[in-house]
Amino acid sequence: MAYSAPDNRTGRPAGSRSAATPERRLPEGELPPIDPLDTRRYFIAIRRLADTLSHGTDRSRFLGAGLEYVQSRPYVPGDPVRAIDWRVTARSGEVHVKEYEAPKRMPAWLLFDTSASMTYSSIERSKYAVAAQAAGGIAFALLDRVSPVGLLGTGEREIRVQPSLSKDDVMQWLVKLRKFRFGEETTLTRRLTELNARLANKALVIVFSDMHEEGSIDALKLMAQVHDVVCLQFIDPAELGLRGAGILRAEEAESGETFVTHGRRTFSDPDEIKARLRRGGIDHMAIRTDQPFAQALRMFFATRGILSGGKR
16 A cells, blocks of 8 residues: 655645546656756766665676686687687697687666555655666666666556666666656556566566565566566655554555555565565565665675675
8 A cells, every 4th residue: 555645736645646537647747856956966876876886896697797618629720829728738739729608698677666656755755766766776787797787667657678788778768767657556566477478588687666566476476486586675754654643544546545544554564575575585675765775775785696796
């Protein structure tokens, strides 16, 4: 469940829908420049996050770097001297050279939740805004380690960018992510299922979501049977126990349904979700929108070998 803060322009909850139409014309919003900065500084902030994530790390098996030895073969004129395999040469009495091949780079898919519940905020920055910054920083950190990065939106909008090594592609989809729609429903479970069916080779899958959709955990577990999966769950402080106490009436941001709850109730409990994901071999990190997260995210990746030379 998610709660909806009033929209200053319309007076409606931020996650509520406009009058239903066959085309589902949803009111749109746009993330303000960070803190509030201009577009140039928006990218500078993301680049700094990428540098923080990359600090003190080595190339990882996730990010495919260097060359792998394949075999030694007899020397032919034109082979570089530095490629000579001296051990095989000494043993065989004939000059041999080493052959290498570049390892296949593991692509990274970033699954970004663009649903209405992500736009909810009880403070200055929404879950959506923090997730967009995190996604950009991680994408550039992955590119720094020569790993192709792709993006898949998990809302109603069709957002799909195939993995590539292009920084321009990342910048373009970051600009696209700055715009959002109120009332957009989540499709995380469906997108996970579709992507899992399409991926022919092993991939790194990173999910950016508040994990409000029932069924998404099972879909993540299924994905993790073949692929390396990481879940970053974004949480507004109010979701850990609504401000104030007592009974209140609220509206679900995506479905528009109203319900009655208690002010102390916690939704999408990160500890419970973490435990369920861990049983499926999935790494999970909860990111609160009211706390700095760059250093914690760097340590999270470093201890799991995602942006370092360690093994998971």
